[in-house]
Amino acid sequence: MPSIPFPDPTDAQQDQGALLEDTLRNRHVAILLQPIVSICEQEVYGYEALARGPEDTILHAPMALFEAARQNGRMLELELLCRELAIAQFGRLGLPGKLFLNVNPEALLEPGFRGGRTREFLERAGTDPGQVVIELTEHYPIQDFDLMREAVTHYRDMGFAIAIDDLGSGYAGLRQWSELRPDYVKIDRHFIQDLPSYPGKRQFVHSIGELAKSLECRVIAEGVETLEELEVVRHLGVSFGQGYHFARPHTAPPRAIPRGSFGSECQCSPFWHLTDSVGTLLQERPPLDPRSALDQVVDLFHHAPDLVTLPVVDGHEPLGIVRRYELMNLYTSRFGRELHGRKPISAFMRSEPLIVSRDTPVEMLSRRITEGDQVTTVDDDFIITDEEGRYLGMGTVVELLKKITELQIRNARYANPLTQLPGNVPIDEHIDRLLAGGEQFVVAYCDLDNFKPFNDTYGYARGDEVLRWLGRLLVEHTVEGRDFVGHVGGDDFILILRSGDWQAQCRTLLSRFEENAPAFYDEEARERGGIAAKDRRGQDVFYGFISLSIGAVPAGPERFHSHYEVASLTTEVKAQAKKKPGCSLFVDRRGTPGGPA
Known part of the structure; x- marks a missing residue:
């Protein structure tokens, strides 16, 4: 009986190496982007970039692709290619929020490593470094914490935020968290899967949330796949989520998540609610059509000296805001009227205003303002919408502060001493x-x-x-x-x-x-x-x-x-x-x- 031929593992390695060579040379890496959402604010916070190898090949799966690169000494080359393609795609799509990039700290040890390449990719794509979050991922054990600290310092010096990926999985752990003090920590999907049915998992997630507060770190729950898991994640105080329940990874991901995906009304406020909603701060403001000429808007400000900020609204959808002092400085500058007077106001608006639903608790809005970077002074205003996102009016930070103070004084009167x-x-x-x-x-x-x-x-x-x-x-x-x-x-x-x-x-x-x-x-x-x-x-x-x-x-x-x-x-x-x-x-x-x- 003739012997049965068995495949030579050396041949498989050679085929894998040849396929990797072709992949890198022809840049056959697809970038998928998956939304990361703010659970309380019910909006997209950013996107994680995920790499895939050539379809219908053994290198399509990311683990297989990066393992092949590691075995063939091409890890740095693959990492840089993925980073370049992800930044270019993010910039080309003009997506809102943060871009989360997976980075293996081992890349710093690779021959040929040169700092500053990520900044070069960002400049080419027109993306601000402040939008980038570096996810430090360990697929293999790294006992040298000095290397991790070096990676954190390297990327922070370039203006990037830092995240630890897959907490509770692989080799990432609490020691990394305590020593590196990242801006974000991502809880591994294992602890989110079937979360409603496992008290031990709920206790773990709750403990991570409590620790994150003391370390001033934001927590992202990975692998949220059902509404039930989302509800428990939200109730445990986790602010951000990612998973198939919101959206699958895609080359052109959604810019917004349907409100229905968030289930019941957000309950991210503290044990003691201050009882009033943002709707109590509503002020009627005449909305501007985005096609209105700058001349018309300046004339409106001129005849209404009490107006400081006006919203730009297309139909019922708020697009941005314009501020009196900014427009007046532009309009009264040399040749400002002649150069810009007939241009549409949409060209001069701030396109990322703070927008909040009228049923949002005032303490939640206060926390959102103090933790974010959209509103910076007490003179700033925010847009108020109904539950469907349609424009209703505006509110001011001054009135918000007054309301918070009033409610705190009132509630303190009824607190048990x-x-x-x-x-x-x-x-x-x-x-x-x-x-x-x-x-x-x-x-x-x-x-x-x-x-x-x-x-x-x-x-x-x-x-x-x-x-x-x-x-x-x-x-x-x-x-x-x-x-x-x-x-x-x-x-x-x-x-x-x-x-x-x-x-x-x-x-x-x-x-x-x-x-x-x-x-x-x-x-x-x-x-x-x-x-x-x-x-x-x-x-x-x-x-x-x-x-x-x-x-x-x-x-x-x-x-x-x-x-x-x-x-x-x-x-x-x-x-x-x-x-x-x-x-x-x-x-x-x-x-x-x-x-x-």
């Missing part, structure tokens, strides 16, 4: 607002058991310490931007929960409380399991450790009409929870499937 959490008035307003908006939520009344004998034994100072700790614990076990934590007074707290796994939240909270409460007792009491104190009749009674009782009421507009009705039932349900010994959760099931608890 011990925990600084919202008191009765903000709690009631929040419940009424959710009911009016048709929202489904759960009100959880939290109350301490055996707290009075603890106070009588150890004094009010230690009792206050317990209450402050409980307030922090409640905040820690709720989702920022999704849930609400309030302090009614004394040892009574209110949670307003909107996450699908609210029962798991409550049980985890009870477990943490039960585990840590004994630490507030002295050693003798911990050994005995409690303390002896007098009851209300003056009799000596043994009391176990402080415990936490939670009475939970599912709520919605089909069941309640106001906070008065909700408060009445939650008080009753809380009393049922306190009948159970130790830490307990009692859920009211009247009016919900399954009957009473």
Whole structure:
């Protein structure tokens, strides 16, 4: 029997090398761009450039393409080609926002490396370096952190922002993050896939978000493929997302993402909402047609001295803004009127104005302004639209600051002085607002058991310490931007929960409380399991450790009409929870499937 011929691996390597040579020589690399979106602002923030080799070949997949380049000593050549093509395509399409470029730090070690090439590509494409974010990617282990630091310094010196790609995957990790202090960190898609079903993944993403705040870093969730994953990502406080749910990589990607892709109204504001929306700042301003001549606009400013800024609107779509002082400086310059008077105003407008929907919470707009670079002074204005993006009017930063200050003073009046959490008035307003908006939520009344004998034994100072700790614990076990934590007074707290796994939240909270409460007792009491104190009749009674009782009421507009009705039932349900010994959760099931608890 003749022997079966097996392919020679050397032949395969030669074929691969020949194909790579042809790919590099003929520049047969396709660049796909995938949007990165701002989840809260519901708009495109930038694009990641992704390379693909020749179609229908073994080098089409990016991992195969770059592995072939590494094996054949052509990594630097391939990286520069991909970078050049990506920058050229981004500039040619005139896309908004940032351009994220994948860079392997090993390229700095390649023979023939010369700094400044990326800047050359940008100048050729007419793209500002401030738009570029360098994603440092490690496909192979690099133990030398000096090399990573060198890469960061090299690219930052050229004006680029820095991102760490695929956090939690490969060789990237927390050490890189802490040492390199990147501007962005991208969470690997593994932690986003099936996120709603895995508490461990949710905890990981939440922890990354908390760490990012302390390091002043922005977090991007990769691999968002479903609306359910997006909802959880948003509720965990992640500001940016990327994945098939928004758009697949494409040679000509979309400039905007449909509003429907973002699901429910954005809830990226803090635990304590300031309650007012941007619509309260609306000022009517006559919009300018983009075809209006500069002469006409200058005449309009001349006859309306109070006007500082005007919007340029095509139909209902806002395109930009024009400012009085900028136009007047141009118009009154030497030959300004003769050279520009008949040109359309669209040629002189600022084409990237700050545009915000009227239903946006004022605190979210304030954060957007302070963290961004579109509005720089209190004299600047912003455009206000309806929910469909149609022009309504304008608002001013001055009025926004006044509104923020007014609401902060008002809300501080109702804050609990011990925990600084919202008191009765903000709690009631929040419940009424959710009911009016048709929202489904759960009100959880939290109350301490055996707290009075603890106070009588150890004094009010230690009792206050317990209450402050409980307030922090409640905040820690709720989702920022999704849930609400309030302090009614004394040892009574209110949670307003909107996450699908609210029962798991409550049980985890009870477990943490039960585990840590004994630490507030002295050693003798911990050994005995409690303390002896007098009851209300003056009799000596043994009391176990402080415990936490939670009475939970599912709520919605089909069941309640106001906070008065909700408060009445939650008080009753809380009393049922306190009948159970130790830490307990009692859920009211009247009016919900399954009957009473």
